[in-house]
Amino acid sequence: MRIRLVGTFVSWVALAIICMQSAFAGNQGSLIVRVSPPQTYIYADGQPVLESKGHYVTLTEGEHKIDLFNYGYKPETRSVTITAHHTTKIDVAMHAIPGEVSGPWGCITIEGPRGAAVLLNGTDPSAFFVGHVDEFNNEFVWKQELIVPPGKHQLTIAYANRDTWTTAFEVPANKRVVVDAYKGVRKTVAWSRGEQLKELPRFHAGIASDAVVVSKVTAQFGASAGQVNCGDSTTLKWSSVGAEKAELNGVPVSPTGDQSVAPKETTTYKFTAMGPGGVYTYGTTVNVNKAISASLDVTPPEVRTGEGANHQGTATVTWSAGNADSVTVDPLGSVGANGSREVQVTPATTSAASAEKTVTYTLHASNACGGSETRTATLHITGPTEVVNGAANETTLQTKLGLNSVYFPTDWPTKEEPQGGLVSSQEERAKENAADFKKYLAYQPEAKVILEAYADVRGSVPHNQALSERRAERIKDLLVEQGIPADRIEIRAFGKSRNLTERQVKELAAQNPSATPAERKQVLHEIVIFEWANNRRVDIRLKPTNQVSHRYFPFDAHDLKVLLGPEKPGAKQAASLN
Numbered sequence: 001m002r003i004r005l006v007g008t009f010v011s012w013v014a015l016a017i018i019c020m021q022s023a024f025a026g027n028q029g030s031l032i033v034r035v036s037p038p039q040t041y042i043y044a045d046g047q048p049v050l051e052s053k054g055h056y057v058t059l060t061e062g063e064h065k066i067d068l069f070n071y072g073y074k075p076e077t078r079s080v081t082i083t084a085h086h087t088t089k090i091d092v093a094m095h096a097i098p099g100e101v102s103g104p105w106g107c108i109t110i111e112g113p114r115g116a117a118v119l120l121n122g123t124d125p126s127a128f129f130v131g132h133v134d135e136f137n138n139e140f141v142w143k144q145e146l147i148v149p150p151g152k153h154q155l156t157i158a159y160a161n162r163d164t165w166t167t168a169f170e171v172p173a174n175k176r177v178v179v180d181a182y183k184g185v186r187k188t189v190a191w192s193r194g195e196q197l198k199e200l201p202r203f204h205a206g207i208a209s210d211a212v213v214v215s216k217v218t219a220q221f222g223a224s225a226g227q228v229n230c231g232d233s234t235t236l237k238w239s240s241v242g243a244e245k246a247e248l249n250g251v252p253v254s255p256t257g258d259q260s261v262a263p264k265e266t267t268t269y270k271f272t273a274m275g276p277g278g279v280y281t282y283g284t285t286v287n288v289n290k291a292i293s294a295s296l297d298v299t300p301p302e303v304r305t306g307e308g309a310n311h312q313g314t315a316t317v318t319w320s321a322g323n324a325d326s327v328t329v330d331p332l333g334s335v336g337a338n339g340s341r342e343v344q345v346t347p348a349t350t351s352a353a354s355a356e357k358t359v360t361y362t363l364h365a366s367n368a369c370g371g372s373e374t375r376t377a378t379l380h381i382t383g384p385t386e387v388v389n390g391a392a393n394e395t396t397l398q399t400k401l402g403l404n405s406v407y408f409p410t411d412w413p414t415k416e417e418p419q420g421g422l423v424s425s426q427e428e429r430a431k432e433n434a435a436d437f438k439k440y441l442a443y444q445p446e447a448k449v450i451l452e453a454y455a456d457v458r459g460s461v462p463h464n465q466a467l468s469e470r471r472a473e474r475i476k477d478l479l480v481e482q483g484i485p486a487d488r489i490e491i492r493a494f495g496k497s498r499n500l501t502e503r504q505v506k507e508l509a510a511q512n513p514s515a516t517p518a519e520r521k522q523v524l525h526e527i528v529i530f531e532w533a534n535n536r537r538v539d540i541r542l543k544p545t546n547q548v549s550h551r552y553f554p555f556d557a558h559d560l561k562v563l564l565g566p567e568k569p570g571a572k573q574a575a576s577l578n
Contacts, residue, residue: 026084027060027061027084028058028059028060028061028082028084028085029058029059029060029061029082029083029084029085029086029087029088030056030057030058030059030082030086030087030088031044031056031057031058031059031064031066031080031082031087031088031089031090032056032057032087032088032089032090033052033057033066033068033089033090033092034052034089034090034091034092035052035068035091035092035093035094036092036093036094037070037073037094037203037205038051038052038053038054039051039052039053039070039131039135039205039210040052040053040068040069040070040073040092040094041068041069041070041117041129041131041132042055042057042066042067042068043066043067043068043069043117043125044057044059044064044065044066044067045064045065046065046067047160048116048117048125048158048159048160049160050115050132051115051132051134052068056087059082060082061082061083061084062081062082063079063080063081063082064079064080064081064082065077065078065079066078066079066080066090067125067126068092068094069125069126069129070094070131070203071129071130071131071202071203071212071214071276072096072097072201072202072203072212072213073094073095073096073097073203074094074095074097075125075126075129076092076094076095078090078092096202096203097202100199100200100201100202101199101200101201101202101213101214101215101216102198102199103194103197103198104149104150104173104174104194105147105148105149105150105173105174105194105197105213106147106148106149106150106171106172106173106174106175106176106177106191106194107139107145107146107147107148107171107175107176107177107191107193107194108136108145108146108147108148108153108155108171108176108177108179109136109137109138109139109144109145109146109176109177109178109179110133110136110137110146110155110157110179110181111133111137111178111179111180111181111186112133112137112157112165112179112180112181112182113133113157113159113162113181114132114133114134114137115132115133115134115159116132116133116157116158116159116162116181117129117131117132117157117158117159118130118131118132118133118135118136118146118155118156118157119155119156119158119276120146120148120153120154120155120156120214120276120277121153121154121274121275121276121277121278121279122154122156122245122274122275122276123156123158123164123166124245125158126244127244127245127274127275127276128156128244128274128275128276129276130146130212130214130276131146131210131212133157133181135205135210135212136210136212138208138209139176142206142207142208142209143193143209143210143211144208144209144210144211145210145211145212146212146214147194147197147200147211147212147213147214148171148214148276148277149214149215149216149277149278150171150172150173151170151171151278152168152169152170152171153168153169153170153171153278154166154167154168155167155168155169155179157181157182165181165182167179167184167185169184169185172188173194174190174191174192174194174195175188175189175190175191175194176188176189176190176191200213201213202214202215214242214276214277215241215242215275215276215277216241216242216277216278217240217241217242217243217273217274217275217277217278217279217280218240218241218242218273218280219238219239219240219241219243219246219271219273219280219282220237220238220239220240221236221237221238221271221282221284222236222237222238222284223235223236223237223269223284223286224236224237225286226284226285226286226287227286227287227288227289228262228263228286228287228288228289229288229289229322229323230264230288230289230290230323230325230367230368230369230371231262231323231325231367231368231369232262233260233261233262234260234261234262234286235258235259235260235261236248236258236259236260236261236269236271236284237257237258238253238256238257238258238271238273239255239256240255240256240273240280242273242275242276242277242278243255243273243274243275243280244274244275244276245273245274245275246271246272246273246274247270247271247272247274248269248270248271248272249269249270250270255273261286263286263288264288264368264369264370265288265290265369265370266285266286266287266288267285267286267288268283268284268285268286269283269284269285269286270282270283271283271284288369289323290323290367290369290370290371291323291371292321292322292323292324292365292366292367292371292372292373293320293321293322293323293373294319294320294321294322294324294363294365294373294374294375295318295319295320295375296317296318296319296329296361296362296363296375296376296377297317297318297319297377298315298316298317298318298361298377298378298379299315299316299318300315301377301378301379301380302379302380302381302382303315303345303379303380303381303382304381304382314342314343314344314345314545315342315343315345315379316340316341316342316343317329317332317340317341317342317343317361317377317379318339318340319335319338319339319340319363319375320337320338321337321338321363321365321373322337322338323367323371324337324365324366324367324371324373325337325366325367325368326365326366326367327363327364327365328363328364329341329361329362329363329364330361330362330364331361332361333511334510334511337365342547343379344545344547345381356380356381356382357380357381358378358379358380358381359378359379359381360376360377360378361376361377361378361379362374362375362376363375363376363377403433403540403542403547403548403549403550404429404432404433404540404549404550404552405537405538405539405540405549405550405551405552406422406426406429406430406433406475406537406538406540407426407533407534407536407537407553407554407563408421408422408423408426408471408536408537408538408563409421409423409536409562409563409565410456410532410536410565411459411467413467413470413471413474414470415466415470418470418473418474419474419477421471421474422474422475422478423557423559423562423563424558424559425554425557425558425559425560426554426557426563427478429554430475430478430479431478431482433479433540433549434478434479434482434483434484435482437449437479437484438482438483438484440542441484441488446544447488447542447543447544447545448488448489448490448542448543449479449484449488449489449490449540449541449542449543450489450490450491450492450540450541450542450543451472451475451476451489451490451491451492451538451539451540452472452492452493452494452538452539452540452541452548453468453469453471453472453475453491453492453493453494453537453538453539454468454471454494454495454496454498454499454535454536454537454538454539455467455468455471455495455496455535455536456496456499456531456532456533456535456536457496457499457532457535458532459496461495461496461497464495464496465493465495467495468493468494468495468496469491469493471493471536471537471538472491472492472493472538473491475538476489476491490543496535499531499535500531500534500535500551501531502527502531505523505527505530505531505534506523506524506527508534508551508552508553509523509530509553511552512552512553512555513552514552514554514555514556515553515555516555519555529564530553530564533553533563533564534551534553536563537551539551
């Protein structure tokens with residue numbers, strides 16, 4: 001043993017002399033790394049070099065990346081600039097990972113090139129480096145041991161300018177496996193010390209002894225919900241001990257963490273935790289429910305109307321579509337996942353002749369996961385009737401009932417000009433309402449029109465209350481001019497107290513048949529302007545059916561800019577509004 005120590009000392013001296021000589025050759029310089037612990041291993045520009053203790057590293061002049069590894073300590077990285085024919089020194093303090101490691105254990109002894117890096121169960125030194133061959137090649141008087149959890153391990157020997165060598169083998173509990181680098185396992189022998197050892201630090205070095213104790217990789221992995229509906233999310237959570245790297249379905253993640261996922265189909269997630277102490281793999285499956293639970297009903301299923309009267313003037317369409325994100329009901333159009341809509345049944349002629357008609361409502365529901373469902377329901381109508389489908393069919397309402405809200409420019413009519421502010425497109429719309437309501441009165445003599453007027457949020461409460469009253473009076477005057485009896489008209493003014501919300505304005509734009517995709521997009525970008533404009537209106541409500549006009553903003557109006565204008569029109573412009 002003494003001869004061996006002398007030989008080792010001579011080798012170190014010779015190596016140091018060679019390094020010092022070569023360091024100053026050509027455009028090279030030398031690097032000295034003073035680090036604690038001194039057994040720390042040096043990688044230069046991603047290549048294994050040697051342990052720092054008592055050694056120089058020869059590098060070409062210029063910038064270099066230096067990585068320092070010592071099992072049981074956090075890796076450190078430094079950038080250095082090497083000057084030709086000079087020695088550069090850096091000082092580094094490695095930071096120990098707290099805590100000790102428990103057994104059971106086995107032991108590995110390595111016979112191979114001295115100074116070669118040793119990696120266990122992976123090839124990335126930042127995650128799998130455990131030491132170098134000199135630390136694990138003696139099991140005589142001094143103990144130089146790589147102590148590992150029992151099981152199968154993959155051993156990699158890496159050395160600068162040499163081919164990397166890898167082999168896999170089993171390490172039994174309380175056994176010592178002797179591995180000859182480049183040849184393989186030489187023998188497996190008893191290792192009685194393993195039964196005697198208790199908790200150990202990850203790294204310990206003595207005068208001529210070393211012990212690297214590798215922590216076993218353990219982990220936990222699961223999902224907060226193993227089954228979700230389409231569009232819903234679940235949280236994947238994982239934690240690990242002894243792992244330096246981790247992957248979720250092949251994508252790198254932190255060794256401990258969580259991630260919210262919303263799969264569109266049943267998906268198995270695979271979590272892998274890796275470290276020198278082994279590889280842990282576990283999978284969990286999240287089942288996705290694509291099925292849509294749908295229903296559609298019309299109540300009552302049959303409505304009878306008589307000449308000049310509507311004895312059962314309404315029916316209610318009710319629907320639900322659980323687990324759906326897109327729902328339409330023909331002919332109502334796009335609707336929410338759950339809801340109801342009252343549809344009107346009104347006389348179409350004064351003829352007493354009986355006529356029958358069946359209206360079919362069809363629900364189409366789908367989701368992003370590929371689920372779909374269809375339901376149908378019918379409304380049977382007897383008598384001289386026709387069905388008007390709520391706010392879903394503006395053309396029918398305009399022809400038969402004329403229910404279209406009327407919109408005003410900002411702050412019009414004024415006190416000075418109470419008959420102003422009704423732009424030509426909206427005056428035309430109001431006249432159409434009057435003509436249709438006169439026809440409706442022929443079949444519903446007791447019917448009334450309620451004018452419900454509003455103002456946007458700007459201005460004081462008294463100002464907006466008076467403004468909404470002037471708007472209602474302006475529409476009433478026009479209806480009277482068109483032949484509607486004044487006693488058939490009621491007025492209600494709400495000022496700014498019942499403004500449509502931003503969400504409601506967006507929904508109305510999405511449903512508006514006169515709005516183009518570009519105009520719907522414009523609403524989203526200029527929502528404040530459109531929210532104001534949508535609230536400068538007069539709604540028309542029928543009694544006794546309580547049917548209310550469409551709140552469809554007139555995107556196709558030729559005077560749209562005036563209706564949208566955020567400022568009060570000037571005098572010249574006001575003259576043209578009448």
